Amino acid sequence: MSATTRPGGRSARVRASVHHAVEELLAEGQQTETLTLPAIAARAGVHPTTLYRRWGSLADLLAEVASSRFSGNVVVPDTGSLRDDLATWAEHVATDLADPDVVALMRANLGCGVDGGSVCVADREEQLTAILDRERSRGGNPPTPEHAADVLLGPLYYRALFAGGLAEPGWPATLVDNLLTPAGTPA
Amino acid sequence: MSATTRPGGRSARVRASVHHAVEELLAEGQQTETLTLPAIAARAGVHPTTLYRRWGSLADLLAEVASSRFSGNVVVPDTGSLRDDLATWAEHVATDLADPDVVALMRANLGCGVDGGSVCVADREEQLTAILDRERSRGGNPPTPEHAADVLLGPLYYRALFAGGLAEPGWPATLVDNLLTPAGTPA
Numbered sequence: 121m122s123a124t125t126r127p128g129g130r131s132a133r134v135r136a137s138v139h140h141a142v143e144e145l146l147a148e149g150q151q152t153e154t155l156t157l158p159a160i161a162a163r164a165g166v167h168p169t170t171l172y173r174r175w176g177s178l179a180d181l182l183a184e185v186a187s188s189r190f191s192g193n194v195v196v197p198d199t200g201s202l203r204d205d206l207a208t209w210a211e212h213v214a215t216d217l218a219d220p221d222v223v224a225l226m227r228a229n230l231g232c233g234v235d236g237g238s239v240c241v242a243d244r245e246e247q248l249t250a251i252l253d254r255e256r257s258r259g260g261n262p263p264t265p266e267h268a269a270d271v272l273l274g275p276l277y278y279r280a281l282f283a284g285g286l287a288e289p290g291w292p293a294t295l296v297d298n299l300l301t302p303a304g305t306p307a
Numbered sequence: 308m309s310a311t312t313r314p315g316g317r318s319a320r321v322r323a324s325v326h327h328a329v330e331e332l333l334a335e336g337q338q339t340e341t342l343t344l345p346a347i348a349a350r351a352g353v354h355p356t357t358l359y360r361r362w363g364s365l366a367d368l369l370a371e372v373a374s375s376r377f378s379g380n381v382v383v384p385d386t387g388s389l390r391d392d393l394a395t396w397a398e399h400v401a402t403d404l405a406d407p408d409v410v411a412l413m414r415a416n417l418g419c420g421v422d423g424g425s426v427c428v429a430d431r432e433e434q435l436t437a438i439l440d441r442e443r444s445r446g447g448n449p450p451t452p453e454h455a456a457d458v459l460l461g462p463l464y465y466r467a468l469f470a471g472g473l474a475e476p477g478w479p480a481t482l483v484d485n486l487l488t489p490a491g492t493p494a
Contacts (some may be wrong), residue, residue, distance in 0.1 A: 194482030241470075270482070
């Protein structure tokens with residue numbers, strides 16, 4: 121009954137093979153109806169009981185995979201200018217969202233219930249806040265994180281999920297222009 | 308083998324009870340793992356074979372339910388002013404997205420595969436285009452539908468899916484201000 125997580129131990133190996141199985145099944149275009157804990161267990165070569173005991177539900181497992189996948193894979197740039205920081209970062213986010221595996225994992229999490237979305241964007245919102253905070257520490261007057269998320273992350277995720285893909289190169293930078301050349305009521 | 312759709316006939320009754328079963332199960336917070344064609348058939352009181360024969364897959368059934376639900380339930384306003392038309396419409400969209408059943412149906416569709424999103428927003432994009440076209444017919448110079456979708460629908464859907472809900476009343480109107488008081492490069 122040693123359920124402790126020892127790096128390199130059995131627990132870590134099970135975790136890695138289960139995460140890998142989820143990513144493989146998603147990449148193969150498994151619909152939600154067939155992406156189940158037993159199917160993942162079969163692919164990972166572990167007993168289904170292990171998955172139920174350790175993750176409890178598909179939603180919890182998918183959230184963990186998303187949390188690993190979406191953590192720390194976008195570097196927060198520091199160019200010295202808010203506009204360039206945001207434009208560089210927005211291009212990175214757009215590149216990430218152009219990866220079908222990323223979108224598949226996001227869709228699977230959204231399909232899994234009420235909190236399936238927040239785990240996908242938590243890191244992005246933290247990075248955005250960090251960029252805005254740095255501008256404030258430079259003496260600038262950046263927009264609020266909420267407004268910046270509306271103007272930048274809103275269109276990026278909307279297009280990735282609903283419009284079947286992102287736009288031409290350079291489009292993310294125009295979102296930054298929308299944000300920094302402020303409109304009537306930038307809230 | 309009469310699979311024709313006769314209004315009020317058996318086919319229409321089956322369709323209605325199946326759609327109703329999907330909506331009930333979603334409202335009860337069924338996770339994707341338990342929202343399956345057999346579960347829907349049991350709730351609707353029809354044989355699972357009927358569902359497999361008629362809809363083929365959960366994705367196709369969910370897309371049909373979404374298509375019925377998201378069609379024609381937002382009136383395109385005609386106030387005589389582009390700003391007021393858009394603000395009224397954006398408030399309607401926000402009200403719709405504040406309904407947990409709407410978000411649950413959208414999440415289920417997104418979870419179901421590559422095209423699960425477009426059915427959720429096709430009507431919204433048409434309505435938006437209609438509002439912009441009317442402004443053009445008034446002699447105005449409205450933004451493109453793509454840019455308007457980025458600025459209006461992007462934040463509305465981002466907040467509904469990822470930020471756990473929409474914002475204060477009046478927020479949708481500020482999105483319209485963002486759109487109509489144009490920034491540097493409105494693309």
